[in-house]
Amino acid sequence: MSKILITGACGQLGSELTAKLREIHGNDVVVATDISDPNPQMGDGPFEHLDVMKSGQINEILGKHQVSVIYHLAALLSASAEQKIDLAWDLNMGGLLNILKAARDNQIEKVFWPSSIAVFGPDAKKDGTPQNSPCNPTTVYGISKLAGEQWCAYFHRKFGVDVRSLRYPGLIGYKSLPGGGTTDYAVDIYHKAVQEESFSCFLERETRLPMMYMNDAVKATIDLMNAPAENITVRTSYNISAISFSPEEIADSIKKEFPDFEINYNPDHRQEIAASWPNSIDDARARRDWDWEPGYNLDQMTKEILENLPAFWDIKTV
Numbered sequence: 007m008s009k010i011l012i013t014g015a016c017g018q019l020g021s022e023l024t025a026k027l028r029e030i031h032g033n034d035v036v037v038a039t040d041i042s043d044p045n046p047q048m049g050d051g052p053f054e055h056l057d058v059m060k061s062g063q064i065n066e067i068l069g070k071h072q073v074s075v076i077y078h079l080a081a082l083l084s085a086s087a088e089q090k091i092d093l094a095w096d097l098n099m100g101g102l103l104n105i106l107k108a109a110r111d112n113q114i115e116k117v118f119w120p121s122s123i124a125v126f127g128p129d130a131k132k133d134g135t136p137q138n139s140p141c142n143p144t145t146v147y148g149i150s151k152l153a154g155e156q157w158c159a160y161f162h163r164k165f166g167v168d169v170r171s172l173r174y175p176g177l178i179g180y181k182s183l184p185g186g187g188t189t190d191y192a193v194d195i196y197h198k199a200v201q202e203e204s205f206s207c208f209l210e211r212e213t214r215l216p217m218m219y220m221n222d223a224v225k226a227t228i229d230l231m232n233a234p235a236e237n238i239t240v241r242t243s244y245n246i247s248a249i250s251f252s253p254e255e256i257a258d259s260i261k262k263e264f265p266d267f268e269i270n271y272n273p274d275h276r277q278e279i280a281a282s283w284p285n286s287i288d289d290a291r292a293r294r295d296w297d298w299e300p301g302y303n304l305d306q307m308t309k310e311i312l313e314n315l316p317a318f319w320d321i322k323t324v
């Protein structure tokens with residue numbers, strides 16, 4: 007039976023995507039891989055240690071498990087990448103090229119790779135940023151994602167690799183901790199709220215950014231991969247959008263459930279990254295080509311996270 011392989015499966019997105027794909031296709035069909043050790047959020051199923059910077063390891067595991075579909079998630083995120091620019095480039099670019107070449111050489115049917123709103127940079131229209139906006143990113147992360155988009159389009163055009171991509175906004179989930187992104191505050195804030203502590207925010211009060219609840223991100227990813235190839239008209243990466251909010255607005259949403267919750271603002275180096283990103287995104291092409299529609303607004307997301315986080319903390323502490 008052919009398998010689905012996920013790289014970076016132990017991360018914030020990978021843990022939840024792995025669990026969902028196992029629920030849909032069966033545990034044995036989904037091979038989770040990472041340089042880190044597996045976690046309970048991913049569910050049961052095959053796991054391999056795989057460093058995506060080592061092409062020999064990739065080819066060996068693809069052959070061993072008869073893989074036909076790859077979700078390539080391993081990367082260094084925006085804030086961490088600014089601290090380690092060499093590693094960010096080697097991992098984000100080298101890892102992607104290794105996967106694209108392996109997909110070409112092993113006749114892989116489909117590849118998913120995430121891009122990011124970090125591709126846009128300060129020259130893009132801030133509100134309703136269009137699909138074909140000027141992209142002049144100011145971070146190494148944004149540069150790596152923009153170059154990655156072009157490599158995906160190239161491998162599709164030149165070698166027929168069916169690689170599909172989304173420009174995720176900030177992803178917010180409660181099942182795993184964030185991995186060094188500029189939107190991490192919007193995950194951390196819920197953890198503080200349920201622990202009844204105040205929250206010190208590393209962005210300014212009114213910094214509005216595009217965001218998405220993890221359930222919507224997982225749904226969008228699977229819907230894109232299930233769409234007929236002839237419907238996919240964007241071979242760089244699709245704009246995708248759900249909600250946009252500022253730290254003040256997410257705090258107000260939390261206060262509807264926890265009226266005593268307090269937030270204060272201590273912006274750090276991540277404010278500069280956030281300031282170069284859009285406020286909101288125009289995702290008309292995703293809606294037209296594969297019927298994308300988000301399921302959660304800010305208050306719905308807040309309610310679901312605050313209901314489920316206490317159980318998460320119990321699981322973590324036993």
Ligand SMILES: NC(=O)c1ccc[n+]([C@@H]2O[C@H](COP(=O)([O-])OP(=O)(O)OC[C@H]3O[C@@H](n4cnc5c(N)ncnc54)[C@H](O)[C@@H]3O)[C@@H](O)[C@H]2O)c1
Nearest residue numbers: 014016017018019041057058080081120122174176177185
């Ligand atoms: N989380 C977000 O808000 C967000 C937004 C836009 C795009 N994305 C993209 O989605 C993808 C997943 O993001 P995430 O939030 O889950 O990241 P994360 O940092 O939580 O997880 C990344 C995973 O990659 C693994 N990894 C690191 N180096 C590796 C290597 N050499 N080989 C194999 N695995 C390695 C890490 O151990 C980690 O488990 C990334 O490509 C990221 O750029 C995420």
